[in-house]
Amino acid sequence: MGIVERIRAIVGERGVLDGREAALRKAGIWRDDSIKARAIIRPRTTDELSAVLECCHAAGQAVVIHGGLTGLVRGADSTASDIVLSLERMRDIEAMDPIGRTVTVQAGVPLQQVQEAAEAHGLMFPLDLGARGSAQIGGNIATNAGGNRVIRFGMVRDMVLGLEVVLADGTVISALNQMLKNNAGYDLKQLFIGTEGTLGVITRAVLRLREAPRSRSTALVGINEFDAAVQFLRLADSGLGGMLSAFEVMWRDFYSLVTAATRGKPPVDDGFGLYVLLEALGGDPAGDESRFENILSAAIERGLIGDAVVAKSDAQRTALWALRDDVEQVFQYSPMQIFDVSLPLTTIPGYLDLLRQSLEAQWPQNRLFVFGHLGDGNLHLAISTADPDPAAQRQLEEIVYRPLGELGGSVSAEHGIGMDKKPYLRLCRSETEISLMKGLKAALDPAAILNPGKVVDPA
Numbered sequence: 001m002g003i004v005e006r007i008r009a010i011v012g013e014r015g016v017l018d019g020r021e022a023a024l025r026k027a028g029i030w031r032d033d034s035i036k037a038r039a040i041i042r043p044r045t046t047d048e049l050s051a052v053l054e055c056c057h058a059a060g061q062a063v064v065i066h067g068g069l070t071g072l073v074r075g076a077d078s079t080a081s082d083i084v085l086s087l088e089r090m091r092d093i094e095a096m097d098p099i100g101r102t103v104t105v106q107a108g109v110p111l112q113q114v115q116e117a118a119e120a121h122g123l124m125f126p127l128d129l130g131a132r133g134s135a136q137i138g139g140n141i142a143t144n145a146g147g148n149r150v151i152r153f154g155m156v157r158d159m160v161l162g163l164e165v166v167l168a169d170g171t172v173i174s175a176l177n178q179m180l181k182n183n184a185g186y187d188l189k190q191l192f193i194g195t196e197g198t199l200g201v202i203t204r205a206v207l208r209l210r211e212a213p214r215s216r217s218t219a220l221v222g223i224n225e226f227d228a229a230v231q232f233l234r235l236a237d238s239g240l241g242g243m244l245s246a247f248e249v250m251w252r253d254f255y256s257l258v259t260a261a262t263r264g265k266p267p268v269d270d271g272f273g274l275y276v277l278l279e280a281l282g283g284d285p286a287g288d289e290s291r292f293e294n295i296l297s298a299a300i301e302r303g304l305i306g307d308a309v310v311a312k313s314d315a316q317r318t319a320l321w322a323l324r325d326d327v328e329q330v331f332q333y334s335p336m337q338i339f340d341v342s343l344p345l346t347t348i349p350g351y352l353d354l355l356r357q358s359l360e361a362q363w364p365q366n367r368l369f370v371f372g373h374l375g376d377g378n379l380h381l382a383i384s385t386a387d388p389d390p391a392a393q394r395q396l397e398e399i400v401y402r403p404l405g406e407l408g409g410s411v412s413a414e415h416g417i418g419m420d421k422k423p424y425l426r427l428c429r430s431e432t433e434i435s436l437m438k439g440l441k442a443a444l445d446p447a448a449i450l451n452p453g454k455v456v457d458p459a
């Protein structure tokens with residue numbers, strides 16, 4: 001019996017998509033090509049998933065794990081000889097504990113459902129990102145996703161209390177810890193957070209919830225100089241006493257592009273060098289609003305910001321966030337590549353100057369749009385070389401990534417390595433770090449069947 005038939009006996013008819021059914025599935029939410037695989041396997045329980053992996057391990061069968069397929073680094077790409085393991089049928093919210101402020105979920109639950117389940121209990125799951133409707137919590141954990149509120153709540157790593165994971169050979173590691181404090185030995189869940197499915201398959205998670213905010217204050221401000229933006233960040237963070245939850249920056253080119261698309265008057269004039277969208281989440285609606293506005297007034301008095309508009313309704317807040325989230329506008333230019341990098345704050349202006357010079361020298365027709373989560377040192381660079389030659393793509397990657405190592409930056413701030421960034425991992429990780437990564441891979445997945453070709457190769 002072939003391996004797909006053996007797996008069919010484990011997961012049942014509904015658990016297997018092959019042939020035409022598999023070919024109809026898209027390889028990613030923004031992609032036109034279809035999933036390539038021997039079959040797409042959709043277990044319903046951890047026991048089924050464990051038996052599937054045991055079978056694949058014994059046969060040396062490569063397995064590629066699929067969450068919501070919103071990843072941006074080709075971490076879930078498969079070949080026609082792979083088995084795709086999709087978590088889409090493991091989508092139960094199993095337990096909500098409003099007293100301990102935790103929720104226990106299966107890995108295939110979409111992020112937005114976790115957010116809504118928390119809200120129904122007056123709580124908040126702070127992770128938020130544009131792909132919330134499709135991305136699964138298992139994929140968020142596997143990529144250690146970041147998003148818009150990292151400055152306050154950290155990345156996914158800071159929101160996970162416990163995990164259940166199935167190792168490559170089918171062994172189930174159930175570490176569904178619910179406590180904030182637990183220093184009993186190695187914190188094994190960290191091996192699976194951010195390792196992009198190369199060390200195990202996440203099947204369930206215990207997530208930490210926070211009290212839902214009672215106030216939300218949002219403003220868009222115009223700033224002339226980068227240094228002033230950094231000083232404004234410090235002023236806002238200290239003055240808001242821990243309430244600052246987002247500090248998103250758009251450089252002028254990006255702001256002009258997204259405001260032109262709305263066809264209305266930009267909320268803040270188009271003449272500044274930088275635009276900051278800042279948001280504070282608090283617990284005292286009346287007091288928080290005046291504190292927020294006082295910070296803006298103080299920043300204007302000190303000459304840090306030139307103009308500000310404060311959202312006075314949910315509709316206005318949504319409109320301000322829509323500008324920051326309207327990344328699709330960059331695809332007016334072709335070919336377009338989007339990069340996700342991070343750098344120490346003070347090195348950002350020098351890095352951007354160097355990048356602009358290199359782009360001008362190589363492709364005078366280039367278009368560069370910069371935006372990102374400035375509070376986290378995380379830049380997104382949308383670049384069109386206007387050069388149809390496929391070799392330009394690799395050349396551009398070199399120009400963007402090469403300076404990062406020396407500056408103490410990273411080739412991946414929040415999207416992971418996948419296959420796209422694997423050639424550049426060495427720019428920001430030492431040989432000893434990479435060799436330890438390879439050793440972990442060899443120890444946990446000795447037959448190298450999980451997500452082959454992603455992040456690092458085995459030792």
Ligand SMILES: Cc1cc2nc3c(=O)[nH]c(=O)nc-3n(C[C@H](O)[C@H](O)[C@H](O)COP(=O)(O)OP(=O)(O)OC[C@H]3O[C@@H](n4cnc5c(N)ncnc54)[C@H](O)[C@@H]3O)c2cc1C
Binds near residue numbers: 067069072130136147
């Ligand atoms: C519009 C848009 C906005 C985005 N904004 C952000 C953002 O602000 N911040 C950010 O960090 N990312 C962002 N992303 C990227 C993406 O949404 C995240 O990387 C997300 O966490 C991926 O989740 P997923 O379920 O779609 O995973 P997939 O794309 O399906 O998989 C991603 C990786 O995780 C592995 N994986 C998936 N599920 C599991 C599992 N259960 N166990 C083990 N491994 C698994 C896959 O094999 C793959 O390597 C954005 C993407 C889009 C399209």
